[in-house]
């Protein structure tokens with residue numbers, strides 16, 4: 001076994017009835033077969049088995065450790081009653097036994113499987129004596145509780161029984177609560193009874209008693225927590241929510257257990273919308289800073305958002321879909337198809353200040369991955385507010401103050417503050433958007449034919465990242481933007497020929513803000529770099545991921 005630094009504890013333990021030298025250091029748990037055995041179980045003369053049976057687990061990937069109350073050294077059940085005698089006996093004989101003290105413990109280790117799905121894997125260590133077993137469990141727990149692992153011990157959990165397919169309560173009870181219990185995380189679970197319930201609770205809850213806030217729901221539910229925590233933080237710090245003030249970050253991380261319809265935020269921050277995977281990110285204490293937009297109508301603060309903010313097509317689609325919530329996630333496709341056939345365009349003006357980072361742009365083919373350099377660099381540069389040259393953009397006017405204006409008739413205007421991956425769009429509608437670079441990608445879809453728009457939508461659902469490659473689509477990476485609708489006068493249909501137009505109606509769209517309708521058409525929006533932290537780590541490059549099951553003879 002290679003030399004191990006910072007050893008906390010070590011001893012010989014049995015795994016799969018074979019003796020192993022097991023070493024706990026401040027960073028790893030390592031075990032290696034100590035001596036091979038001959039067929040009759042006696043030690044062979046060969047001192048060491050080949051390194052095949054050696055395993056080293058980084059403690060960051062150790063989910064939990066538990067004494068095994070029902071196992072003795074020979075791995076047989078030791079319940080209070082044990083069946084004796086020949087299996088042929090009609091009436092089995094039982095003898096009463098004292099409950100056994102644990103002489104074995106198990107560890108649960110992270111198992112990364114394809115498509116970013118995480119599971120736990122169990123390895124059991126037999127100690128021979130109770131005291132040794134207790135010592136191991138205590139030493140491992142003590143080491144894991146070190147602050148540098150940043151694991152939550154206590155969580156406030158909101159379960160939304162209304163979102164997605166309405167399965168949040170059963171997802172939590174059956175899949176997530178047992179995992180939190182295994183990891184000895186205390187939970188205060190609240191099933192919400194109405195929209196904004198979680199936000200109301202967050203306004204007054206004693207947040208010092210918890211290490212994080214978790215929602216079991218979709219993007220809308222996450223946004224409620226985001227707004228609840230940010231509002232509370234600004235109120236307590238006496239920060240005004242005006243376009244002139246920058247919000248302070250909340251002190252708590254937010255976790256999302258996906259149980260919504262789109263689940264774009266969880267998909268984009270973990271690579272999948274899988275409840276157990278999200279629970280494991282929370283248990284292991286993952287943390288990633290994500291950008292947040294503050295949205296104003298003039299001087300009036302409306303709310304915070306972090307995924308898609310979209311006017312026109314996606315706004316109309318959302319508004320239409322609300323009456324069909326009973327359909328679950330497919331309400332979006334139905335409303336999407338209806339609004340697609342309507343092909344309605346809206347007039348307005350988009351103004352924006354471009355990102356100061358000239359190295360990146362929405363078409364640069366650079367994905368945001370776990371440990372992304374663009375995001376790390378941006379966090380260091382958050383104070384820098386310059387905008388860069390826009391020589392390459394000819395269609396728009398730009399002012400001396402660094403603002404650029406784009407006026408026209410649009411099918412959709414959308415700002416993506418993250419790529420917004422989801423089942424419908426597996427690499428996201430803005431694939432190269434970054435989670436924490438302090439910018440949003442603004443996409444403007446100019447009025448075009450249905451077939452052209454369908455081609456764009458179809459490309460969003462693929463993985464070639466070519467949805468912006470159309471002359472009717474413009475996309476910019478911005479740090480601040482605003483939209484002003486031009487109120488259109490629409491003629492009412494004439495009831496009978498020969499009659500004059502009776503009246504005229506104003507037509508503007510609404511905004512789809514993380515899946516919630518915002519009725520005010522005119523908005524000012526600012527992006528705040530990595531304002532909140534989530535229990536996640538971004539999307540890992542799968543080549544760099546390790547598959548636990550394929551590399552260890554002990555863990556089959």
Ligand SMILES: CCCCCCCCCCCCC/C=C/[C@@H](O)[C@H](CO)NC(=O)CCCCCCCCCCCCCCC
Nearest residue numbers: 219262264307308332336337420424425457460461514515
């Ligand atoms: C031909 C295939 C077209 C596939 C179209 C794929 C485009 C998908 C773009 C998804 C963007 C999701 C961004 C995230 C938004 C979330 O903050 C928000 C709250 O969860 N979800 C939605 O607004 C929910 C957004 C749901 C959007 C659904 C759009 C459905 C389009 C259907 C078009 C059908 C044309 C049929 C022609 C007859």
Ligand SMILES: Nc1ncnc2c1ncn2[C@@H]1O[C@H](COP(=O)(O)OP(=O)(O)OP(=O)(O)O)[C@@H](O)[C@H]1O
Nearest residue numbers: 163164192193194217218219220221260261262263
């Ligand atoms: N008990 C409840 N009854 C009605 N609405 C609720 C309740 N609890 C929460 N809500 C509201 O439900 C809204 C939608 O929930 P959620 O985001 O979980 O599901 P979704 O809209 O189906 O999914 P997605 O946002 O991913 O598309 C949230 O904005 C939240 O405010």
Ligand SMILES: [Ca+2]
Nearest residue numbers: 291417434439
């Ligand atoms: Ca961003």
